[in-house]
Amino acid sequence: MTQPKNSLPDRIISFIKSDQSSQEDLEVAFNQLTCDIFAYQFAKNQPYRLLAQQQRRTPMTIKHWQDVPRMPIQAFKQMTLSTEDISQSADIFYSSGTTDPVHKSQHYLSRLDVWETAMKQGFKQYVMGKRQKITILSLFPDQVANPHSSLSRYINTAIATFGTPDSQVLFRDGAIAMAALKGALDHARTTHQPVLLIGASFSYVHLLDALATSDQRYPLPEGSIVFDTGGFKGQARTISMTTLYTQLSEFFNVPRAHIINMFGMTEISSQCYDGNLLLDNDEQPFTFDKVVPAWVRIQILDATDLKPATKGEPGILAYYDLANWDTCLAILTEDLAVETDVGFQLIGRVNGAAARGCSIAVDELMKSQALGERS
Structure with missing residues (x-):
């Protein structure tokens, strides 16, 4: 258009x-x-x-x-x-339909540059801070597997814009690719390069469940980030955010200040993020309140x-x-x-x-x- x-x-x-x-x-x-x-x-x-x-x-x-x-x-x-x-839409986002499988939200984007600008500007400001690139490991399906998901496009855009060459999507064939994930985490520890784990809340629940039988932990390099995009709604099992983040902090040896949550929905084009990484990078007291972009x-x-x-x-x-x-x-x-x-x-x-x-x-x-x- x-x-x-x-x-x-x-x-x-x-x-x-x-x-x-x-x-x-x-x-x-x-x-x-x-x-x-x-x-x-x-x-x-x-x-x-x-x-x-x-x-x-x-x-x-x-x-x-x-x-x-x-x-x-x-x-x-x-x-x-x-x-x-709408026949000329650049993309269409559909909601997951967890609360109403028959009626899913539909968000038509006539052009992608506005959405991409908002996504990149917010990610740069509230997630990356002073970093230019970071290894992004996604625990959520990519656009090939999930073509009309706003979160899948979000993650693909994040990797393409801010990810190092080692960045990758580790959700394959309907599940987290555990062997590939462990390999990526071992590589990060060997090279001492920080990583950004990104996934929906239920991705982390499944990840912790899968690793619960092992005493092994995966302490991440200093400066690593755990990014929870949210999304407990409609899942078979839920735990409190406090419990989940405590477990993630212990398992990956990531300080609570480096675990971030995002507010986003299919129907909106811009996201709001916890303020902890933004303020931590500026050496100010951090907050977990959602900060509203300009x-x-x-x-x-x-x-x-x-x-x-x-x-x-x-x-x-x-x-x-x-x-x-x-x-x-x-x-x-x-x-x-x-x-x-x-x-x-x-x-x-x-x-x-x-x-x-x-x-x-x-x-x-x-x-x-x-x-x-x-x-």
Whole structure:
């Protein structure tokens, strides 16, 4: 798809790469881009436009990013949310379908450069720090085995951009290639080269289970990182994050400060990371709160009425991602979180009584689509 110079996606790429001179300049630029993206999506994304009109919000009335209508994340399972011709998509991400195998989220990317810029910029800032390259060992399927997985594309992009020649995917034929993994870890110890292990939470659970019968440990070279991309949802067995990270720290002799977790979803284009590696590299006290990149904003909303929650109080996470320029800029997730001075802490999934706000949002969405069909 050909885009004119200074097109909306090119402006977003420039913003993601830019180093704003002040927080005020950053906010002004973010707000302007948000309004322009909303106007574009209002014109080109019919389900989103109908929702906005139901809420009496238009490009003429939206003046601030917090006023942009939030699309309930469930809509990605039920509707085609794209501003471009989906037959010309550069890629399509599908959710795993662990909670609803029949209705999987679909995220259409009309071009990959915006997504790749956001991914690389975030990975460089929050994972790599001062490093240029590191040996990346993946415990998750690659794009060949999992062609429409956002995480598989993420890992392939990380290896291609930041990985040394020794980097490799060690998930093959539906399982972790244990012999190859042990060989790669032995090689790292012999050469004293740090590695970055990356995989979903359940990958590490299976790895620890497979090695539980052995007394052997694999202490990694100094500077190594264990990267948990998340994803316990729908798995047969779960353990707490604290327990998992304690076991990983002991097994690989990696300090807790070098174990990082990421917040990412099929429906969004940008990720948020624990702040521990970022701040550790700057020789500051580290934190495990999620840090929000410059091209993303969040709101924590009261679970009953979707009004802004008091800081420090749990609520539903709303996510505003400039890199979602060709789907929906603002998304109401199903995650409970608490805002902190650094960013936010995830608590868990919305359920039970706490789901009332999400139900209201979905009801409003369905009403807007029904009215649109009758008009």
